[in-house]
Amino acid sequence: MIRTYAVFFLAVCFLLMPLKSESSDETKVFFSSASLVRGDLILITIHADLLEKPLAFWMKKEIPLIYSQANASWRGFIAADLKQKPGVYKVVVQLPSSGFEKEFYIRVNDRDYGVRKLKLDPKKVDLDAEALNRAGNEAAIVNELWTADCQLPLWDDGFLMPVDKKIVGTFGRRSIINKRKRAPHTGVDISGKSGDPVKAIHNGTVMLVADHFFTGNSLYLNHGGCIISMYFHLDKILVKNGDKVEKGQIIGLVGATGRVTESHLHWGVRINGARVNPLTLIKLSGKWDE
């Protein structure tokens, strides 16, 4: 009797085992590239059912994943901060419903983004005690934003350029201001006359509207899915804290407020806290449903 049970048990095991490994093999994970440079992002695609929501982690943070109907797969962004140390970093993909778990390795490479040399009013560079105190307080307020609740995405397709004009300042350049090394450029500068309209790059919620020492009239949008966009040196801001905005909505006007030499839009993006090139977000999100 015991032997019959044992045979039956083994038979069931053999029947189940191939089924289980087959379902694991079906979970295909793709990356738009096996490597990225610091300050950039790539796309992760996980072929899994809508009801089989996978989990993915990169540098110990959960990557928000969004289901793409057109692709029948889950997608998200893997982003490396501008100051990320080059090296190989692990991505862990899990499917809680089937127990599937697999590790992948993505290389972050260094990149020489070049240098920008600026001459500014020394008062705006070598700050007195009062300005230093002000800038410090403002930095603390902005730093709070990166830990805001961000999982639920308010978007599921391509992001827009905020101003459709020439890029006059590229992302990532080291800065030398009045012959001294300063923080690198963490956004892109788009040319614009004072008063030109600035569009929301996607649906979002206004996180912060402020007049800051360096960035002038500044606006921060939370798009969910841990994507935050920011717009600096604005002449006017047309929305207020907590407002819901739609993709393409005019949220402000180009200006020359804060520490600038001439009117332009400084536009930055953070993905899961990482400072990345906003132009790559435009490019990759445009392929969301491909």
Ligand SMILES: [Zn+2]
């Ligand atoms: Zn800038």
